[in-house]
Amino acid sequence: xxxxxxxxxxxxxxxxxxxxxxxxxxxxxxxxxxxxxxxxxxxxxxxxxxxxxxxxxxxxxxxxxxxxxxxxxxxxxxxxxxxxxxxxxxxxxxxxxxxxxxxxxxxxxxxxxxxxxxxxxxxxxxxxxxxxxxxxxxxxxxxxxxxxxxxxxxxxxxxxxxxxxxxxxxxxxxxxxxxxxxxxxxxxxxxxxxxxxxxxxxxxxxxxxxxxxxxxxxxxxxx
Numbered sequence: 001x002x003x004x005x006x007x008x009x010x011x012x013x014x015x016x017x018x019x020x021x022x023x024x025x026x027x028x029x030x031x032x033x034x035x036x037x038x039x040x041x042x043x044x045x046x047x048x049x050x051x052x053x054x055x056x057x058x059x060x061x062x063x064x065x066x067x068x069x070x071x072x073x074x075x076x077x078x079x080x081x082x083x084x085x086x087x088x089x090x091x092x093x094x095x096x097x098x099x100x101x102x103x104x105x106x107x108x109x110x111x112x113x114x115x116x117x118x119x120x121x122x123x124x125x126x127x128x129x130x131x132x133x134x135x136x137x138x139x140x141x142x143x144x145x146x147x148x149x150x151x152x153x154x155x156x157x158x159x160x161x162x163x164x165x166x167x168x169x170x171x172x173x174x175x176x177x178x179x180x181x182x183x184x185x186x187x188x189x190x191x192x193x194x195x196x197x198x199x200x201x202x203x204x205x206x207x208x209x210x211x212x213x214x215x216x217x218x219x220x221x222x223x
Contacts, residue, residue, distance in 0.1 A: 092190075093190055093191075094191025094211055099191050101211075102124065102191060102192060102209045102211055103122065103124055103193050105193070105209045106193040106194075106195050106207075107122065109207060109209070113207075118197050118198055118199055119142070119197075119198045120195055120198070121138060121139060121142050121195070122193060122195055123136065123193070123194045123196065125190055125191060125192040125194060126190060127190050129183065130183050130188045130190060130192075134179055134180035134183055135174060135175075135176060136174050136179050137172070138173050138175070139173075140173045143170070146198050146201075147168060147170070147198070147201060148168065148170060148202075149170055150170050151167065151169055151171075152167075152168050152170070152201070153165050153166070153168070153178075154166055154168045154175075154202050154203065157199075157203060157204065157206065158182075158208075159206075159207060164178060164181055164185070165178050166178030166179050166181075166182065167179075186208060188208070191211035192208060192209065192211050193208075193209045193211075194206060194209075195207040
């Protein structure tokens, strides 16, 4: 009896639920959705990079300069570049015998200059002295006893009497600013030898023994 009663109640509940679906029109809507054919997915657009056309376009110029010819701009690569660290002239790198020859002549000159009572120092020229950084170091003991204890400006006087101010750096014991101008003006090259005669703490007389003189002698003897 209880079982029949349960089945009747369940059937009655099903019929009530069906009636509610009919009232809401959900049954017909569900059937309509089933009958619809599935839509195809939209085709995605493929991204392409934007290309820019290279065209020659006339540059707009103001009325004030329009009457003048247009400027010509050269490519940066065509600009001349400075060359550093290259030995000037056609002498190349000095050979040992060429250096020895100019040093020997400088020592003979020093023997004569010492009769005047002024201290002297010999400096054979290397590539770093006459190109690139143009730094001329001097013997530390000579600088300690003969030159100023602090940085100072000294005057280099060549054999013609022309003067060239140069900066002496006491801690580094050498000539910096101004030496470059002297070396370029006198076309010093690797293998030349320079004799400094210290007239005072601020005046150096400079004598140059040139390597080119030795080369000219060799070429003359070969002829």
